[in-house]
Amino acid sequence: MGILNITPDSFYDGAHFLTHDAALKRAMQMVDEGVDLIDIGGESTRPGAPAVPLNEELERVLPIIKALRDVGVPLSIDTHKPEVMRAALAEGADLINDIWGLRQPGALELVQQSACGLCVMHMSGTPQTMQRAPSYQDVVAEVAAFLHVRIAELEAAGIARSRISVDPGFGFGKTLEHNYTLLAHLAQLAPADVPLLIGLSRKSMLGAVIDRPASERAAASIAGAICAAERGAHGIRGKVGELPITPDFVLRLGYVAGKVLAGA
């Protein structure tokens, strides 16, 4: 899942705003590199990021979706606002990627009226508060429970299970230890028939280990993706430099890494 953030604090490539043309250029580059999906977001959800007004978010993402809808890969919209979901679907988005897991007012009703794919992510707190003091009795059990319950609630609301994928939300209300515990136990987080998406590319859980800024976490992002793919992740949200990270790519890389480490 390639990432296209149309936000001023674009997570790792500096504080410059992706212009419309630069965003399209990057999207085409990702397609050429073989991404399976492009995730488009108009509101940064990093810890402490300011909320973005509805109209500004719409102005950021709709022209990009319109320009990319025939690019040849499905598009997802990374938003929690039902109005943005609705407009993005109307412009041609295929999947809703909601860090709030469709818990905001109006989101469930919107999804009931559509047939798009869904990614439901776990988050504890809000982007403004989530990293203040994350705490769990058992982070694996609690994240797994949230995802299982959310799937059941969506199905009870008439949403086909086949539309749903889930995501543990690395960095969304988790300490470093919580993130790595979740990574180690990915296989326990979701039902076997529900695809598991993960997003750890360039995140602080990697920076804490290699002590490098976000712009220098490409190799760590691939290593993290290998771990996740080997522990059952079906989708990897993150594109690293020239390398689109997809599970089969990562598994092949993991195989090679294993051979190298084994001294073969």
Ligand SMILES: Nc1nc2[nH]c(SCCc3ccc(S(N)(=O)=O)cc3)nc2c(=O)[nH]1
């Ligand atoms: N499904 C899904 N969607 C996502 N959208 C984002 S945006 C990243 C926001 C962010 C940046 C950096 C840190 S940190 N402090 O851990 O480095 C946390 C959150 N991420 C994800 C993710 O994972 N899944």
